[in-house]
Amino acid sequence: MDFTKIQGVGNDFIIINNTKIGLSESKQSNLAKRICKRKYSIGADGLIVIEHAKSNADFKMNFFNSDGSVAEMCGNGARCVARYAYENRIAWENMIIETMAGNISVWRIDKRTYKVKLNNPSFIDLENKIDIDNVEYDYSYIELGNPGIPHVIIRYKGLNNIGNIDNNCDILELARKIRQNIKFIKGSNVSFYDIIDSDNIVIRTYERGV
Incomplete structure (x- = not known):
């Protein structure tokens, strides 16, 4: 399984593109618990899973905490997955990401800087x-x-x-x-x-x- 490890201001995440794998949500949760555990595996604060969007967004972002629980959205995670999406040609410099908390807008400022507009x-x-x-x-x-x-x-x-x-x-x-x-x-x-x-x-x- 291909993955990317990325961090934003010390908040680190593992990103996988599930459009190529097809893991169910329950398997995504179990995977988060296994690979986010520090000292025993890759280690991270959370797992971000890219899915096809069901709305007019460029893609959907599923977010799992390191204990496997689902979170509606993560601001730092959104910036990190935006960089991944841009560099892997999933989205362009200005993108819409679908999350459980609604769609959010993200802009690429430069190679390492991305800005996210959080939901109201x-x-x-x-x-x-x-x-x-x-x-x-x-x-x-x-x-x-x-x-x-x-x-x-x-x-x-x-x-x-x-x-x-x-x-x-x-x-x-x-x-x-x-x-x-x-x-x-x-x-x-x-x-x-x-x-x-x-x-x-x-x-x-x-x-x-x-």
Whole structure:
């Protein structure tokens, strides 16, 4: 099986062109679990599967997290698969990609830079509170696209000094507990942010299924 490994700002993916293979969705999910497992296989944050589009898009993108679960869409993944599609003559510089969250537009800026227009929010719920281990956190909840990709947004002061979220056990455990909270029936991506100054913010995201 031919595959391509590609990353966008450290978010790495395995891409396969299923128009040439014909794997069922269940087999795609099982494949993601097997080949995305780090130290045991290729290793990646997710598997992107290219399919023929059912709409007026150039192609369809199926996205699977490393645990085999399906995600509606991934922004970094969309940029990566757009580069793959352009370089393999599946699409041109301006392309439409079909996703579970709706069609998205992607533009090629240069050889290594692609811009994606994310779907508009389908649900916004600001100024909420959640209790984790008897500590109350303020959060906002947003879903992008339709059906929506769930995101929990929380301000975490001092985030700029933490570095990679994967190397900090405290914030990683907090993200997991938020994601698994009963408030979020289908789980949620969790993004922590902090304001550095009037022009800059820092953000760290813990994704579902990674």
